Amino acid sequence: MTDKPLTWSLPFEGTHEVSASAASLSFVGGAGDFDHQGQIRNPGDLRSQVKGAVENIELALTQENCSLADVVRIKAFVELSPEVDEGAVVRMLLDTLPCDPAAVISVVPVEMQPFEGQKVQLQAIAKRGWRDVAYQIVEDTLRIAPADAGEETVVTTALRVGEFISVANRTAAHCIDAYDGSIDGVDQCHAIMKSLNSDLKTLGATLQDAIKLEGYYRGTTRAQWTPFAKARASYFAEPGPPATVIPCHLGGHDQTMTRVGVLAMRERRNSYDKYIPREDAWPERVWDWPAELPYRQAQRLRDMIWLGGQVPAQPYSNTGKRMHPGQLLPQARLTMSYISDLLRPFGKSTSDLKLLVCYYRRLPDHDETHALLALLTDYCGGVLPPLSLIPVNHMQDADSTIEIWGVSQG
Numbered sequence: 001m002t003d004k005p006l007t008w009s010l011p012f013e014g015t016h017e018v019s020a021s022a023a024s025l026s027f028v029g030g031a032g033d034f035d036h037q038g039q040i041r042n043p044g045d046l047r048s049q050v051k052g053a054v055e056n057i058e059l060a061l062t063q064e065n066c067s068l069a070d071v072v073r074i075k076a077f078v079e080l081s082p083e084v085d086e087g088a089v090v091r092m093l094l095d096t097l098p099c100d101p102a103a104v105i106s107v108v109p110v111e112m113q114p115f116e117g118q119k120v121q122l123q124a125i126a127k128r129g130w131r132d133v134a135y136q137i138v139e140d141t142l143r144i145a146p147a148d149a150g151e152e153t154v155v156t157t158a159l160r161v162g163e164f165i166s167v168a169n170r171t172a173a174h175c176i177d178a179y180d181g182s183i184d185g186v187d188q189c190h191a192i193m194k195s196l197n198s199d200l201k202t203l204g205a206t207l208q209d210a211i212k213l214e215g216y217y218r219g220t221t222r223a224q225w226t227p228f229a230k231a232r233a234s235y236f237a238e239p240g241p242p243a244t245v246i247p248c249h250l251g252g253h254d255q256t257m258t259r260v261g262v263l264a265m266r267e268r269r270n271s272y273d274k275y276i277p278r279e280d281a282w283p284e285r286v287w288d289w290p291a292e293l294p295y296r297q298a299q300r301l302r303d304m305i306w307l308g309g310q311v312p313a314q315p316y317s318n319t320g321k322r323m324h325p326g327q328l329l330p331q332a333r334l335t336m337s338y339i340s341d342l343l344r345p346f347g348k349s350t351s352d353l354k355l356l357v358c359y360y361r362r363l364p365d366h367d368e369t370h371a372l373l374a375l376l377t378d379y380c381g382g383v384l385p386p387l388s389l390i391p392v393n394h395m396q397d398a399d400s401t402i403e404i405w406g407v408s409q410g
Contacts, residue, residue: 011038016384018060020354023303026064027355029386030121043117070126073166087144130161158199169261185257189231204273215245240294244309281345287313290320298342305408325399351381362391
């Protein structure tokens, strides 16, 4: 009789789910190289941790009657180094994932992880049985640099499985031939958005079909954020998708100013591709941006609710002012109250969340990770949904400490 693997756990005393489903999609949060007691099995060893995290995704998906073959997108929050770049991480993942075709892989370089010894966490979105039905794919051999041996690696830049579409995040270096870092950040935004739209058009969609925009940028002030935000927004008519854009923490590993990726949905009716109407909610209490943008805060389609990144902004306003400036836990409480407000018009609550993604500021001498986990657990009814927890050095300005988004059963 063989021993069956034990379900892994985060190093956290509370209760949490390792996977969950909303409508046709299944989610795994920040899977790391954890054992059933929440210990990292290979501290500091990135390659081993990537392998262990993929194994844990596979284990988590079994409870949703899914397998690794059902994964559509992997998002890797990873600590890079001069010895291990983004391309090397993509190749590590391709070595452990089904590759005919491969899932979309989006890498987000980070400078820290939530738990000691951790080098990588993987977030997965799966759609059961997609390889057995019609799908469409965009592949590229130029998006990552060749390995030392010189061989080109085929990567999936965009994948459509039924109505659901994932497009890998990218920088200007990914989509401009012979990129030399000389163009400014706004022009980089335009190059990226055009590249994303081009891949979507190949799959029968456009950026207007996006259900989630996720972006990253270099900057620590509102003045740095604003021109990038306006450049991205110019590619959407109102209503645009829920969006989350976080300051980059790329260190010296990437000379670009921003990276962006999207998830989208578009239906096939008879022989035509059609836009899927969305149901929208934006209670008066929930803040607006200080720049006029087309994005929405919460949209429901196909029995899923997608949230924009919620921040502790002043309610009933578009001032951009942060409440409880610099205080993580009070800001987290306010932010989760906005998520509650957004779900309520759909008849749902935070206990219906099936994925929670939390970016938070962690100071070198004051780690509030476990207190934050306890607070999030309370707001989610005592059991955390699959969770990606990403600590950063700073948020959009000195007063900001947190941004949270998620997906709920709708």
